[in-house]
Amino acid sequence: MTIILYGIKTCGSVKKAITLLDKHSIPFHFIDLKTTTPSQKQLKSWIESKGIKVVLNSKGTTYKNLKKEGKITESILDSHIQEQIDILFATPMLLKRPIITSDKRLIIGYNESEILELIHAFQQRAL
DSSP states (O other): OOOEEEEOTTOHHHHHHHHHHHHTTOOOEEEETTTOOOOHHHHHHHHHHHOHHHHBOTTSHHHHHHHHTTSOOGGGGTSOHHHHHHHHHHOGGGBOSOEEEOSSOEEESOOHHHHHHHHHHHHHHHO
16 A cells, blocks of 8 residues: 655645554655645646545635635635636645545545544554
8 A cells, every 4th residue: 555645745635644544554655736736637636536626725825825816706605617627727726735645545735534534544454
């Protein structure tokens, strides 16, 4: 099982997720969203799986600044999936963090119980 955590090192939610994984000695690969943009295919699968309202970080500074500048509107929530993908691909800081993926799981945003379920599944598989 490969676990990948997407985020930025300065994000509090990402730090909490990393701490939780480290506490349980769970190996993971960290991908910094400031330097690496997820593929459009990946963004599409995340949106299809969880929905744009979960994937989009509408509470973050990037979203608020783009909204204030008129570069993004609430209509992104109702727009065609390709438009949503294009916006997230162009501005990965709009993604809710952390994003944790494994073979069969996708966790978007810090959710301790979901992360603990992933840890448990990893530990069971490791036995």
